[in-house]
Amino acid sequence: MSKSIGLAQIIRQDDASSTGVWGVYTLQSAFQPIFSFADGKLTATAYEGLIRPSRQGEPVPPGVFFANVDGADRLQIETLTRTLHLLNAAAFLPTDAAIFINFDPSVFTDASIAELALRDMRHVLNEAGIDPRRVVCEVTEKKPASEEALFGFVSALKANGFRIAVDDFGSDESDIKRIRNLKPDIVKFDAHWISRLMESGAGFALLKEMVANFEDKGIRTVFEGLEQSWQLQLAERSGASMVQGYVLALPEIVPANFSIYSGQENASGRDIAAAAPHPEPAHVPQARAQRPGRSFGKRTYS
Template structure:
């Protein structure tokens, strides 16, 4: 089997996990659970792969790492980070969970580049033992070489059996057009925008209407950045399909403890009522009107 670009920078470990090496940086995968609402309970349904760079053993911010990388290396680094996440997902995540991985459309400037990246990704999925149908490709908001190139790239992802998610949706005109043109399976709502809408009754009504509109189109929704219990309550009331945030679970470096949440566990700790997951408890919300603090 030929080797992908990403595999050339991978170091395997005895516990089954992998790390990446790029110049002076060591790269590790972290995974954050994404929870689905089902009959008043929350259950882990997916994980998002997040890169965690280290320099001389000290953690660095992803932004700092990517800021040091020349533009010409971005395509290779993107391949490396996806490869790392997929190998680690195969080693330490539940076999039924979906896996969200990022794609920066700006690096796929023509179809031949996209085809090569997807061939490499299929090799990695085969090695990791991951069904392509588990993969959700998050298309970030960076600009592509052209709209036609972006649409062709997204269709190539679909042709390989992957699902499509639009990331950081915030209801700007550009966001609405992305939904119309890309026809994603999932929309991830921008965390800051969600918080702003939750701070007023009118904003929450708009949020609920948008969730329902996507639902009517067969598009599932994810609310990102849920950090407080009252946000979790409102997310459920809005009809959001899924939620992600620190109030539920923080990212864990591979190897994670998340494999215990697989089907073999009869009563997984990941399944909880929304009331038990909310922090603070629902009755503590008397000092808030939606998200905005009010005088007692």
């Protein structure tokens, strides 16, 4: 039988996974691999935690679930989802993989909330046996309720060994000003934005320049939301450190065997050419109208 652990809303299942309960919803963790380039190979070196809600056994789109969460409850949901991801990461992810978890800056209204969030993180990491240096805290694109509280929280996270990522760079709130203020270790480029830049030679040149500027400052870059092989190849040519998207791997709900992505079962890693079996021409691709296919939308979940 399942038994309750830690927070009242978290249940440990017989298969070693942890699930959450929020009203009529059951919450599960899914993880999507993030791959690093090395010598023409792709190996999963990190995983992003994503919530998968369901109601009476039927999946509910994450965006629909979060839209139904009352604003006053958002902080509790943030804590619950982070806790689920960390507990499930400890149970299922390779022990050397980084763990990306999202932080909504709109919930940080004052310093006390930041202090509470940090305390909860320490408690969960201690229970899960995870080194804080494995955890990458993604600051999502939302507008902060208090910039002072957010900056203080990020500083405290860094002081405690966590790494910081700015998510959706190029969207409304994740701009260069946020990069200067937060001084992240990693920048994740907005999927729609990079797709548009990749459509022209001038745009791709600008993309390469931005990647180079970040890398020169010691900031690693992630291209997320990649769905097609030509995007993957251009991501490698741009100099991006890491890539993420459906062209490589879908998010998988725990329990799942994630070691197949990490090289533990495939020591040579994944060949970029194999991941993109129908390569585009060597030049920058032409307009989207000549390349049918859906684009990967922005995430609306944590």
